Every structure is written in C-alpha cells, then in structure tokens.
Amino acid sequence: MRLTRRYSFSASHRLHAGVLSDAENESLFGKCNNPFGHGHNYVLEVSVTGEPDGFAGMVVPRGKLDDFVGRTALDRIDHADLNNDVKELREIVPTTENLSLLVHRWLNSAWDAEFGDDGARLDRVRIEETARNSCEVTG
Amino acid sequence: MRLTRRYSFSASHRLHAGVLSDAENESLFGKCNNPFGHGHNYVLEVSVTGEPDGFAGMVVPRGKLDDFVGRTALDRIDHADLNNDVKELREIVPTTENLSLLVHRWLNSAWDAEFGDDGARLDRVRIEETARNSCEVTG
Amino acid sequence: MRLTRRYSFSASHRLHAGVLSDAENESLFGKCNNPFGHGHNYVLEVSVTGEPDGFAGMVVPRGKLDDFVGRTALDRIDHADLNNDVKELREIVPTTENLSLLVHRWLNSAWDAEFGDDGARLDRVRIEETARNSCEVTG
Amino acid sequence: MRLTRRYSFSASHRLHAGVLSDAENESLFGKCNNPFGHGHNYVLEVSVTGEPDGFAGMVVPRGKLDDFVGRTALDRIDHADLNNDVKELREIVPTTENLSLLVHRWLNSAWDAEFGDDGARLDRVRIEETARNSCEVTG
Amino acid sequence: MRLTRRYSFSASHRLHAGVLSDAENESLFGKCNNPFGHGHNYVLEVSVTGEPDGFAGMVVPRGKLDDFVGRTALDRIDHADLNNDVKELREIVPTTENLSLLVHRWLNSAWDAEFGDDGARLDRVRIEETARNSCEVTG
Amino acid sequence: MRLTRRYSFSASHRLHAGVLSDAENESLFGKCNNPFGHGHNYVLEVSVTGEPDGFAGMVVPRGKLDDFVGRTALDRIDHADLNNDVKELREIVPTTENLSLLVHRWLNSAWDAEFGDDGARLDRVRIEETARNSCEVTG
Numbered sequence: 013m014r015l016t017r018r019y020s021f022s023a024s025h026r027l028h029a030g031v032l033s034d035a036e037n038e039s040l041f042g043k044c045n046n047p048f049g050h051g052h053n054y055v056l057e058v059s060v061t062g063e064p065d066g067f068a069g070m071v072v073p074r075g076k077l078d079d080f081v082g083r084t085a086l087d088r089i090d091h092a093d094l095n096n097d098v099k100e101l102r103e104i105v106p107t108t109e110n111l112s113l114l115v116h117r118w119l120n121s122a123w124d125a126e127f128g129d130d131g132a133r134l135d136r137v138r139i140e141e142t143a144r145n146s147c148e149v150t151g
Numbered sequence: 152m153r154l155t156r157r158y159s160f161s162a163s164h165r166l167h168a169g170v171l172s173d174a175e176n177e178s179l180f181g182k183c184n185n186p187f188g189h190g191h192n193y194v195l196e197v198s199v200t201g202e203p204d205g206f207a208g209m210v211v212p213r214g215k216l217d218d219f220v221g222r223t224a225l226d227r228i229d230h231a232d233l234n235n236d237v238k239e240l241r242e243i244v245p246t247t248e249n250l251s252l253l254v255h256r257w258l259n260s261a262w263d264a265e266f267g268d269d270g271a272r273l274d275r276v277r278i279e280e281t282a283r284n285s286c287e288v289t290g
Numbered sequence: 291m292r293l294t295r296r297y298s299f300s301a302s303h304r305l306h307a308g309v310l311s312d313a314e315n316e317s318l319f320g321k322c323n324n325p326f327g328h329g330h331n332y333v334l335e336v337s338v339t340g341e342p343d344g345f346a347g348m349v350v351p352r353g354k355l356d357d358f359v360g361r362t363a364l365d366r367i368d369h370a371d372l373n374n375d376v377k378e379l380r381e382i383v384p385t386t387e388n389l390s391l392l393v394h395r396w397l398n399s400a401w402d403a404e405f406g407d408d409g410a411r412l413d414r415v416r417i418e419e420t421a422r423n424s425c426e427v428t429g
Numbered sequence: 430m431r432l433t434r435r436y437s438f439s440a441s442h443r444l445h446a447g448v449l450s451d452a453e454n455e456s457l458f459g460k461c462n463n464p465f466g467h468g469h470n471y472v473l474e475v476s477v478t479g480e481p482d483g484f485a486g487m488v489v490p491r492g493k494l495d496d497f498v499g500r501t502a503l504d505r506i507d508h509a510d511l512n513n514d515v516k517e518l519r520e521i522v523p524t525t526e527n528l529s530l531l532v533h534r535w536l537n538s539a540w541d542a543e544f545g546d547d548g549a550r551l552d553r554v555r556i557e558e559t560a561r562n563s564c565e566v567t568g
Numbered sequence: 569m570r571l572t573r574r575y576s577f578s579a580s581h582r583l584h585a586g587v588l589s590d591a592e593n594e595s596l597f598g599k600c601n602n603p604f605g606h607g608h609n610y611v612l613e614v615s616v617t618g619e620p621d622g623f624a625g626m627v628v629p630r631g632k633l634d635d636f637v638g639r640t641a642l643d644r645i646d647h648a649d650l651n652n653d654v655k656e657l658r659e660i661v662p663t664t665e666n667l668s669l670l671v672h673r674w675l676n677s678a679w680d681a682e683f684g685d686d687g688a689r690l691d692r693v694r695i696e697e698t699a700r701n702s703c704e705v706t707g
Numbered sequence: 708m709r710l711t712r713r714y715s716f717s718a719s720h721r722l723h724a725g726v727l728s729d730a731e732n733e734s735l736f737g738k739c740n741n742p743f744g745h746g747h748n749y750v751l752e753v754s755v756t757g758e759p760d761g762f763a764g765m766v767v768p769r770g771k772l773d774d775f776v777g778r779t780a781l782d783r784i785d786h787a788d789l790n791n792d793v794k795e796l797r798e799i800v801p802t803t804e805n806l807s808l809l810v811h812r813w814l815n816s817a818w819d820a821e822f823g824d825d826g827a828r829l830d831r832v833r834i835e836e837t838a839r840n841s842c843e844v845t846g
Contacts, residue, residue: 024441051468190329607746
C-alpha cells in the first residue's frame with residue numbers, strides 16, 4: 013500500500029552549466045538559459061509505503077509527514093531562487109532531475125530517525141516543474 | 152499493458168478511533184475529527200493488466216468493467232456517509248488507506264467470477280481523497 | 291480590475307427540504323437526499339474590484355484578504371457538516387445556491403469595516419461544489 | 430460573443446517596494462519578498478469580442494491572434510525575470526495586478542493597427558499567477 | 569445569482585470553408601483543415617440566472633436542467649462528427665464560435681417552454697474545445 | 708530515476724471491428740461505434756529512465772526528446788483521423804490500447820539509433836483518451 017501526499021512550491025532558477033560555453037548553454041537549454049532566470053509553480057509528491065496501523069488506520073500520520081516534508085525540504089526551496097538560495101545547487105544545474113535527486117536525498121537521509129519506528133518507508137519523490145515536465149526518484 | 156478507468160464519487164466521513172481518547176483523536180486527526188464529519192469529492196481509479204483481444208482491441212470491455220465497478224464498489228460509497236452507510240467501516244476509521252483496502256477487497260474477491268475468462272487481472276486500486284492525499288493498493 | 295483568490299474547503303451536507311414529503315425529497319434531490327448525507331471538496335472564489343495602490347501594486351493585501359475570508363467564512367464551513375454545524379443552514383437546504391448566498395452575506399456585511407478604507411469592493415463570491423456544479427453571487 | 434485563448438509562460442519575480450522599509454516589505458509581501466526572488470508558471474488568457482465572419486466562422490483568425498499575443502506580450506515575459514528583464518516593471522512591483530495592467534496596455538495600444546479592420550475588440554486580459562491568485566483587466 | 573452546470577462531449581470535425589480555395593483553407597485553418605478531420609473532448613457550460621426557490625433552494629432543479637440540455641443539445645453532438653451528423657453545421661464551418669452559437673440557439677429557442685414558469689433565465693453558453701480555446705455566447 | 712514528458716494531440720476515430728456484425732459492434736462499443744466517428748484531445752506521456760549526465764544534469768536533452776517524439780509519433784497522429792490517416796490502424800480497432808501499443812512500437816524501434824549513446828531507456832508510453840480512460844505500455 014502506498015500513500016502519496018502532494019505539495020506545491022514556487023521557485024526560480026536558471027539552467028546554465030559552468031563547464032559549457034555560452035553558445036553551448038544556449039543551444040542546450042534554450043530559453044531556460046536566459047541570464048536573469050525564470051520560475052515555476054512546482055509540485056512535490058512524496059509517496060510512502062507501509063501498512064495502516066490497527067487503530068488509526070494510517071500508513072503514517074498526516075501531520076507528522078507534512079511537518080517533516082516542510083522542515084526537511086519545502087522550507088529550503090519554497091519561494092526561493094534555486095541557484096542562489098540552495099547551497100547544494102550552486103555547483104550543479106537545477107534541472108528537475110537534480111532537484112528531485114536532492115529532495116530525495118534530504119528526505120531519505122532524515123527518514124529513519126523520524127519514521128524508523130512507524131514501519132513506513134519512503135518510496136518515491138516526484139517533482140513536476142510544469143504540466144509537461146516531471147521527474148521521479150524511487151527507493 | 153495496463154488500462155486505467157477513472158471514476159468519481161462524493162461521500163462524507165469522520166476520522167475518529169474508538170480506542171483513543173477525545174484529546175488523542177483531536178491531536179491525531181485535527182479538523183478531520185470534527186464531531187459531525189465533513190466530506191470529499193473522491194476519485195477512484197481501477198487499473199487492469201492484460202492484452203487487448205484480437206478483434207475488439209480492448210484489455211477488457213469498457214461497459215463490462217464500468218458496470219462491475221459500479222455494482223461492486225461505487226453503489227456502496229457514492230453519496231454515502233462512510234461511517235454510517237458502509238458496514239465494513241463501522242468499526243474501523245474510514246481513512247483513505249482503509250477505504251482503498253476495502254474497495255480493493257470488494258473488487259478482488261468478485262474479480263475472477265467476472266473476468267476470469269478474459270485474462271484481465273486487477274492490478275491497482277487508487278483513491279484520491281483530495282488533490283493533496285491519495286492511496287494505492289496494488290495486486 | 292478584478293482580483294480573485296481561490297480557496298478550498300471540505301464539508302458534508304444532505305439535501306432535504308422539511309416542507310416536502312420523503313418521496314418528493316427523493317424525487318427532487320435524488321442521491322443527494324440519502325439519509326446520512328455525503329460531502330464534497332468545495333472551491334470558494336472571492337473576487338475584489340479596485341485599483342492597485344501606488345506603492346505596493348495590490349488591489350488589496352493578500353494576507354489581509356486571506357485572513358478576513360478565513361475568519362469570516364472558511365472557519366465556519368471547512369471540515370464541517372453544513373446541516374448541523376452552520377446555524378444559518380439548519381432551516382434551509384444547503385444547496386450550492388444557498389451556501390453561496392450565505393457566504394456572500396457573511397463577507398459583504400463585514401466588508402466595509404475591514405476594507406472600507408482600501409477602496410476595494412467585494413465583487414463576486416463563487417462556490418464550486420463539484421467540477422459539474424457551481425454558483426456565483428455578484429455585487 | 431466572446432472568444433478566449435489561453436497561453437502559458439514561466440517567469441520569476443520578487444515583490445519589493447522601494448519606498449518601503451525592509452521590515453514593511455517583509456510584513457506586506459511575506460515570502461514573496463525573499464531577496465533572490467522566486468517564480469511561477471503563469472497563465473495568460475486573452476478574450477476578444479465580435480461576430481464570427483460569414484465564411485470562416487471565426488471572431489478572429491487563431492493564427493493571427495496567437496502571433497500578435499506572442500510578439501506583443503509573451504516574448505517579453507516568457508522565461509524572463511520580471512524585475513530585471515521587463516523595463517516597465519523596474520520601478521513598480523511586479524504583482525499580478527501590475528503585470529495584468531501592463532499586458533493589457535501592450536495589447537490594447539497595438540490592437541487597432543492589427544485588428545481594426547476585423548471588427549474584433551479586445552475584451553479582457555486575465556493572468557493567473559497560481560491556482561489561488563488571478564487578476565483580470567476588462568476593456 | 570448564476571448557476572453553472574458543466575458537461576462534456578466528444579466530437580470530430582474538420583475546418584474547411586467551401587467558398588475558399590484549398591490553399592486558402594490550409595493557410596487559414598492549418599492542421600485543422602486536414603482532409604479526414606480530427607476531434608476534441610469538448611466541455612459545455614450552461615449558466616442560468618434566477619433566484620433559488622424558497623423551499624428547495626435551487627435556481628433550477630438539477631435533474632430537469634440536465635435532462636433538458638441532454639435532449640436539446642448533447643444528444644445531437646456527443647460522439648458525433650459535427651460536419652456530417654449535425655445538419656445545421658453542414659453548410660457552415662464547425663468552429664467553436666459557430667458551435668457555441670448553435671447550441672445557444674437550440675437551448676434558447678426551447679427555453680421558455682421548459683423553464684418559463686421557473687423564473688430561471690438562460691444566461692450563457694460556453695464551449696471549450698481545448699484548454700487553449702473557448703467561446704461564450706451570452707444572453 | 709524516471710523523466711516524463713507530457714504532450715497533447717487531437718484526433719478522431721471510430722471504434723468498429725470488421726469481423727463483428729453491426730449489432731455486435733454497437734453492443735460492444737456503444738456511441739463510439741457511431742458511423743461518422745468522433746474525437747478526443749489525447750494526452751501522450753513518454754517516460755525515460757536513466758541517470759542525469761554530469762554536466763547538464765539531464766537524463767536526456769529536452770529538445771532532442773521532444774523532436775524525436777514529434778517526428779516519430781505526434782506528426783502521424785496529431786490532427787489526424789486515426790482510422791483513415793494512420794495506415795497501421797486501418798485493419799485494427801483504434802482503441803486506446805492499440806494506439807498505445809503502436810506509439811510504443813514506433814518509439815521503441817527508433818530509440819536505440821537516437822538515444823543508444825545517451826544511456827537513456829524508453830520506460831513507458833501512456834495515452835489518455837479522456838479523463839476517464841487511459842492506457843500504459845511499459846518496457
């Protein structure tokens with residue numbers, strides 16, 4: 013059984029790879045390489061597998077999960093500029109792929125301390141950048 | 152190959168665990184524990200795996216599946232109060248998790264009698280309570 | 291210029307008119323007349339007309355409007371049973387029409403005390419009960 | 430009769446009023462005042478009134494309108510930073526209100542030269558910043 | 569007060585004006601002029617103004633309106649080819665504009681016989697052809 | 708890690724199996740068997756698995772994938788009549804199942820020549836015919 017919570021956040025970013033020339037960056041990233049950046053209303057989905065406990069019928073308490081995702085991930089990226097405000101993204105390009113890997117790493121590394129006793133496992137992190145573009149990290 | 156049909160239903164419920172105190176219920180379920188309940192426009196997705204038959208090109212006839220899901224599940228929960236109208240939910244908390252397990256059990260236990268000869272297998276039941284909260288049971 | 295804020299709330303209700311017989315109620319309201327009620331994820335839109343002030347560029351400060359709508363309307367209907375929890379709806383049928391009129395009345399009667407100095411006028415209250423059914427009160 | 434075309438664009442911005450102190454800015458705009466900005470997937474709707482011509486049955490040719498909106502508005506704001514890339518927004522706060530007024534002004538001032546002979550009139554510009562926040566300019 | 573009901577239908581069409589040359593048709597309608605046609609999941613919204621009656625709290629009974637719209641409009645265009653199945657569209661181009669005018673005409677001309685005694689007036693017919701393209705007829 | 712791109716296309720079709728009688732066709736396909744066909748706004752999702760490359764942070768360059776899906780699939784089915792314009796669907800029924808299999812076959816057979824060096828693998832093709840009906844082919 014898999015429970016999924018859906019969150020949203022707004023952020024700006026610029027796709028620009030330091031190791032590439034300006035012409036290569038523009039060719040590869042197109043408008044996403046514009047110098048002052050742009051932004052998105054992102055969607056973040058966090059999926060958890062487990063069994064509902066016998067008395068409350070929940071894989072994981074909603075409030076506990078929301079609070080954890082807020083502290084561990086959303087507070088760092090909501091209403092932020094990904095290139096400037098998120099130190100892990102200063103040296104790498106803030107694509108949906110890299111952002112998904114980062115959010116998964118944040119949640120995964122803090123997971124056991126928080127949910128180790130609940131038997132609920134982090135199953136998937138999915139980020140939607142636009143209706144046309146999304147990325148999932150499983151495990 | 153997996154075919155998914157999407158249905159909707161409206162229902163009310165109250166999250167309240169009989170074995171917990173009032174204070175524990177309120178702390179765990181928050182506003183969902185309000186005494187007279189509240190409700191949702193739920194989404195139910197039923198996924199079926201199989202191969203399209205050679206002449207009609209369908210994993211399962213649409214009308215047959217819709218009729219089955221209607222009789223077996225939707226008729227019991229649409230425009231219902233889950234706590235009072237669904238006898239299987241009288242003793243357990245009608246969370247998205249427990250509701251998903253129940254609908255999966257209903258469909259699964261009647262599946263073979265209905266679709267045993269079609270080669271179509273029930274693959275997944277997914278229920279969306281709100282845009283923020285959903286649950287899947289696979290198998 | 292018109293600014294619109296969109297909110298959501300979950301509530302349960304039962305459509306049943308005291309002056310009608312059971313058969314008339316069932317004929318008129320169908321499944322919405324089921325004895326234990328059902329529920330919806332409602333959407334509430336509040337539209338405000340005015341001119342953006344010269345320094346902050348807003349028709350009305352977002353936080354002030356959200357706080358006002360929360361206190362004046364959402365707190366009374368979110369995660370509530372409309373028939374039992376909202377005293378104004380105890381004697382009338384909680385249709386989308388009556389609910390829209392009520393929310394408009396709540397907001398309108400408290401509007402001037404709150405926004406009289408801002409030059410922002412309440413323009414429209416719109417409630418969506420399901421994707422298929424919505425109602426607007428203007429003025 | 431009113432025809433509406435719906436477009437989307439992605440942009441970043443920061444809400445900050447030069448005439449206010451830092452504390453006032455933070456109090457008024459909250460997270461939207463974060464120093465490095467954030468961004469959104471915006472929706473732009475352009476509505477046109479008129480009568481369908483007798484042979485093609487259109488209030489205005491789709492391609493002509495899309496090309497006009499692209500040249501006149503979207504090219505200036507899509508994948509842009511509103512504060513830095515749009516000169517009209519350098520001195521005013523790029524709220525949904527001010528952005529809607531600006532896009533309306535752009536389209537309106539170039540309208541007659543383009544559509545004066547078609548009998549189609551610009552009726553409304555609507556911008557959605559998020560699902561929760563939108564603004565319309567009519568006329 | 570305005571009540572809006574939202575319906576959907578699927579139809580195919582080809583945009584081709586008999587009085588234009590093939591080259592003009594292709595230039596004007598682009599891919600929509602492809603010889604064998606294409607299709608859409610259309611949305612139809614019907615808006616009604618009036619006051620809720622005193623006992624049931626509805627501007628118009630839902631079932632009565634749905635039945636009327638089904639008989640008068642949807643039955644003629646759902647799962648149909650607009651160019652071939654709808655005789656009123658055989659001589660004119662089935663654009664969203666012309667289709668909206670036709671549906672409005674159908675509903676409007678039968679309205680009084682059906683709703684004359686209810687005090688409910690037809691206010692608006694809106695058709696969405698795609699998420700990018702919609703048309704409204706008011707009155 | 709899985710990246711998903713979402714595209715849309717509009718097409719018409721008629722569900723009719725040559726080996727069945729008219730009565731059987733009507734019974735099996737209902738309104739979808741209407742003689743002149745109907746149509747849909749389809750959604751096509753293409754999912755790719757792989758690792759983001761070290762410098763640009765993408766599983767696969769967006770532009771390259773979009774161009775490939777356009778040339779290989781969308782150009783053949785967008786604004787087309789599936790029964791008449793797509794030769795592979797002339798002898799089989801253009802259900803969501805058969806269309807999904809076909810698009811998957813198109814993409815899969817041309818994949819290695821295009822993406823063999825990128826390490827990105829085609830993971831899933833998903834087609835949504837309506838909000839109620841979708842189909843996925845994995846592998």
